[in-house]
Amino acid sequence: MTKRRLFTRLGIRLGIRLGIRLGIRLGITGTLLAIAGTLLLAPPAQSVEASLSAVNSSSWQTNASVQALAVAGGKAYAGGRFTSVRPPGAAAGTGEVAQAYLAAFDAGTGALVSSFNPVLNGQVYAVAASADGSRIFVGGDFTTVNGQTRNRIAAFDTATGALVANWKPSVSYRVKTIAVSGTTVYFGGSFGLVNNLTRNRLAAVTTDTGTLLPWAPSVNGDVYAVDAADSVSGASKVYAGGQFSAVNGTDQNTVTSLDPVTGAVLPFPGASAVPLPTGSCTTRVKTIDASGDTVYFGNGGDGGGCFDGTWAVDIATNTLKWKNQCLGATEAVKVVNGWLYKGSHAHDCANQGAGGFPQGFDYRFLLSEKLSDGTLGPWYPNTDADPNSVTNVGPLAFATGGDDLWVGGDFLHVNGAAQQGLTHFTNALPGAAPGQAGQVDAVQRPSGRRADQLSDSRRQRRQHADVPAAPRLQQHHHRDLDGQVDAVGPAVGAVHRHRRDARRADQLPRRGHRRQYDDPRQLLGPDHGGHDRVHGVRPDRQRGRAAGVLATR
Numbered sequence: 253m254t255k256r257r258l259f260t261r262l263g264i265r266l267g268i269r270l271g272i273r274l275g276i277r278l279g280i281t282g283t284l285l286a287i288a289g290t291l292l293l294a295p296p297a298q299s300v301e302a303s304l305s306a307v308n309s310s311s312w313q314t315n316a317s318v319q320a321l322a323v324a325g326g327k328a329y330a331g332g333r334f335t336s337v338r339p340p341g342a343a344a345g346t347g348e349v350a351q352a353y354l355a356a357f358d359a360g361t362g363a364l365v366s367s368f369n370p371v372l373n374g375q376v377y378a379v380a381a382s383a384d385g386s387r388i389f390v391g392g393d394f395t396t397v398n399g400q401t402r403n404r405i406a407a408f409d410t411a412t413g414a415l416v417a418n419w420k421p422s423v424s425y426r427v428k429t430i431a432v433s434g435t436t437v438y439f440g441g442s443f444g445l446v447n448n449l450t451r452n453r454l455a456a457v458t459t460d461t462g463t464l465l466p467w468a469p470s471v472n473g474d475v476y477a478v479d480a481a482d483s484v485s486g487a488s489k490v491y492a493g494g495q496f497s498a499v500n501g502t503d504q505n506t507v508t509s510l511d512p513v514t515g516a517v518l519p520f521p522g523a524s525a526v527p528l529p530t531g532s533c534t535t536r537v538k539t540i541d542a543s544g545d546t547v548y549f550g551n552g553g554d555g556g557g558c559f560d561g562t563w564a565v566d567i568a569t570n571t572l573k574w575k576n577q578c579l580g581a582t583e584a585v586k587v588v589n590g591w592l593y594k595g596s597h598a599h600d601c602a603n604q605g606a607g608g609f610p611q612g613f614d615y616r617f618l619l620s621e622k623l624s625d626g627t628l629g630p631w632y633p634n635t636d637a638d639p640n641s642v643t644n645v646g647p648l649a650f651a652t653g654g655d656d657l658w659v660g661g662d663f664l665h666v667n668g669a670a671q672q673g674l675t676h677f678t679n680a681l682p683g684a685a686p687g688q689a690g691q692v693d694a695v696q697r698p699s700g701r702r703a704d705q706l707s708d709s710r711r712q713r714r715q716h717a718d719v720p721a722a723p724r725l726q727q728h729h730h731r732d733l734d735g736q737v738d739a740v741g742p743a744v745g746a747v748h749r750h751r752r753d754a755r756r757a758d759q760l761p762r763r764g765h766r767r768q769y770d771d772p773r774q775l776l777g778p779d780h781g782g783h784d785r786v787h788g789v790r791p792d793r794q795r796g797r798a799a800g801v802l803a804t805r
Contacts, residue, residue, distance in 0.1 A: 303589030304620075304657055304677045306633040308666050310340045311362025314355070314673030315348065317641055318660025321651035322388055324381035325410030327356045327365055328651065328658050329388050330674055331376025333642070337364055344672065354379075354390060356413070359653050362676050368413040372397050374404075378439065379651075380430040382459055386410055389437055389459075391427025405430075405439065407462070419462040422447050423455075428494075433480035433487035433512070435459050438467075440475030440492055454478070454492060454515075469508070469515040472498045479540040480512060481547055481567045487512035489567060491547055493537025497529075505529070507537040507549065509570055522565035522572035526551060533558035543587035546573060546623070550594060552581030561606065562594055562626060576626035577604040580615065586650035588657050589679065591629050592621040595647025595659060597637065601628060617646035618659070633677065635663035655679055 314334035322329045336348040337355050340362065349364060353376045356368035374394035381388050391405045398415050404423040407416040428441035438456045446455045447464050453475045456467035473496030480487035490510040492499075499508045500517050505528055509520040526535060535553035542548075546564050553560050560581045564573040580598035587593075597615045601608025608628040609616070617637070620629035637646040641662035648661040656678040666675045 303591050303655075304593075304631065304679050306631055306667070306677070308633065308671065308675045309362060309678050309680070311671075311674055311676040312337050312339055312357055312364050313342070313671055314338075314660075315344060316673065317638075317643060317648060317662040318673045319375070319377050319648050320379040320390075321649045321658050321660045322379040322381045323359055323651050323653040323658065324385040324388055326359050327368070327410065328359050328362075328653070328676070329354070329356050329379050329381075329390075330658075330660055331379045331390060331392065332648075332660065332673070333375050334673060339364075340671065343670065353392070353394065357674070359656075365413075368408075370398055370408065370413070370415065377426065377428045377441075378430040380432050380437070381410075382432050383434065387416065387459065389430050389432060389439075391423075391430050391439055391441065393426050404441075404443070419460075421455075421457050421462045421464060428474065428476055429478045431479045431490070432459065433482050433490075436465065436467075436480075436487065436512070437462075438478050438480055438487075438490055438512075440471075440478045440494065442474045453494075453496075454510075467513065467515045469510050469517070470500055471496045471508075476536065476538050477540040479542045479547065481542040489518060489547075489570075491540050491542065491549075493540055493549065495536050506535065506551075518570065520565075520570045522563070522570050525549075525563040525565075525572050525575045527559055530555075532556070535559040538581070538583055539585050541585045541587055541592075542567065548585050548587065548592055550582030550585045550596070552583065557603070560596065560598075562592065562621060564592075564623075564626060574624075574626040576601075576621060577606045578608060578619075578628075579603045579611075581645065583645055583648050583661075584650040584659075586652055586657060587623065588652045589655055590623060591631070592623055592626070593631075593650060593657055594619050594621060595650060595661065597646055615646070617661075617663070633667050635659070635661065635675070636665045638662045638664050638672075 314330065314332065315336045315338070316334040317332045318330045318334065319332040320330070331354045333353070335352040336350050338347045338349065351369060353372045353374065354370050356365040357363060358365060372394040373396045374392055376390055376392040376394070378391035379388055386409065388408050388410060389405065390408065393404065395401065395403050397406045400415065402415070402420055404425070404427045405421055407419040408414065409416055423443050424445035425443040426441045427439050427443065430437060430439045435458055436456050437459055438454070440454045442453065444450065444452055449464065451468055453471040453473070454469045456465040457463060458465065471492070471494070474494050475492050475496070476494040478490065478492045481489045481491070490512050491507070492510065493507045496504065496506065498504055500515070502517050504517065505523065506526055507523050509518040510516065511518060526537065527533070533553055533555035535551045535558050537549050538552045539550040540547065545567050547567055548562060548564050550562050551559050557579065559577065560579050561575065561577045562582055562585060563575040565571065566573055578596070578598045578601040580596045580600070582594055582596040584595035585592055595618060597617055598619055599615050600611040602610040616632065617635040618631070618633050620631040621627065622629055635646050637644050643662045646661050646663050647659050651658045656676065659675050659677070660673060662673070664670065664672050
């Protein structure tokens with residue numbers, strides 16, 4: 253037996269015996285790894301500093317991806333690719349209730365709100381609520397709602413669930429993102445016309461009647477995210493991100509700051525946080541959340557070591573506050589209770605001084621960061637990513653009712669237990685307490701092949717852990733040995749998974765585990781019509797969409 257193995261086994265036995273005999277909550281932060289002569293610590297256990305429990309609360313599930321979330325009027329609204337929903341604990345195909353593309357759930361219990369049953373004929377990509385919670389605004393690929401024409405954007409009354417009759421802007425192509433500020437609804441996507449007037453991928457209408465406003469920035473590529481920094485009188489600035497390089501004819505690399513009334517491009521020195529595209533790397537802003545005096549951004553990049561992290565900007569000056577360079581594309585960010593929560597497939601948070609766990613600890617799909625400097629917080633629940641989904645990235649959307657976090661995405665499991673598409677975290681007990689020592693459950697890869705026997709391309713596309721064992725543990729720490737034992741992180745009820753990977757952590761590839769996801773239109777090539785037929789969007793609907801680039805996620 254080598255000294256390293258002896259040291260490892262003694263450390264594990266000592267931790268377990270202390271936990272059992274003394275009843276001490278050990279919050280073990282991981283076994284030390286000898287990697288390239290440097291001792292590296294695994295991610296720490298959740299501590300009392302975390303504002304949300306790492307144990308997810310009960311909620312219904314969906315049968316496919318949730319791509320958008322909003323909380324209003326005591327309900328959590330989810331939009332996406334799904335066509336049915338089912339109770340918590342129900343296996344796929346059992347207890348399914350038909351409800352396609354848009355559904356509502358009780359914000360407290362997570363139960364389906366069966367009285368809200370709109371009928372849409374296409375996917376939902378965006379959901380946003382009015383400031384008073386009386387309405388939600390929904391965007392996507394649909395052209396009818398409840399049998400009435402609604403071209404890719406619609407509004408619902410949250411008290412009655414009714415479609416708002418007099419709110420019906422007509423958008424020529426996909427609406428991907430919506431933000432509401434005061435009496436204005438800002439939205440972005442792949443379109444070129446609104447009410448048959450030119451609006452190149454960004455537009456604004458009124459919250460009451462949907463009247464088109466003169467706000468018309470011209471963007472040369474698809475818009476993925478938009479948010480408004482609120483002031484007493486309305487928005488003070490509007491931020492947009494996506495696959496573009498120019499706005500109003502000026503160079504704007506994937507992100508821009510705009511005047512909320514005129515649409516003029518504003519000075520934005522903080523945008524220098526995003527590196528310019530190169531032949532081997534293109535990074536794009538995928539998500540934006542303005543909160544207080546700061547706006548937070550999340551990026552996803554193509555290429556090894558390409559910027560995938562988060563960054564924060566002072567709204568008053570548009571100057572950079574901090575930048576975190578974790579690798580693993582960021583799809584969602586949201587500020588809750590003084591922390592920035594992020595959904596990503598992070599796999600290297602020691603990259604360029606990011607201050608977190610190094611490569612070799614597998615994917616961490618849910619993380620928190622300090623608002624002050626972006627360093628990782630003490631919150632380590634986890635999901636997976638459905639390898640058969642279009643996106644295959646895990647979490648895709650966040651929303652909060654103020655002191656909780658709703659998470660939607662393409663995942664199949666949360667904290668090792670089956671839970672598809674939707675989950676909910678609160679600060680109710682069991683809260684953010686240190687973990688307890690316990691036994692480790694093991695999971696064998698169904699394929700029977702070790703990760704090092706897979707091709708690089710297959711390793712990049714598959715999730716390292718597949719079907720977890722039934723939860724029965726009180727353990728919480730995260731550690732990675734030669735066999736890659738990894739705890740998912742909740743303080744109570746955690747499921748620990750054993751990765752059958754023969755390689756040591758220092759033998760895993762340093763960068764680029766999982767490919768950056770853009771929209772299937774891009775992945776499937778230039779045949780727009782082929783993709784649209786697959787996903788129920790007829791080629792003739794492409795008339796009026798903004799020209800020049802493929803529609804992307």
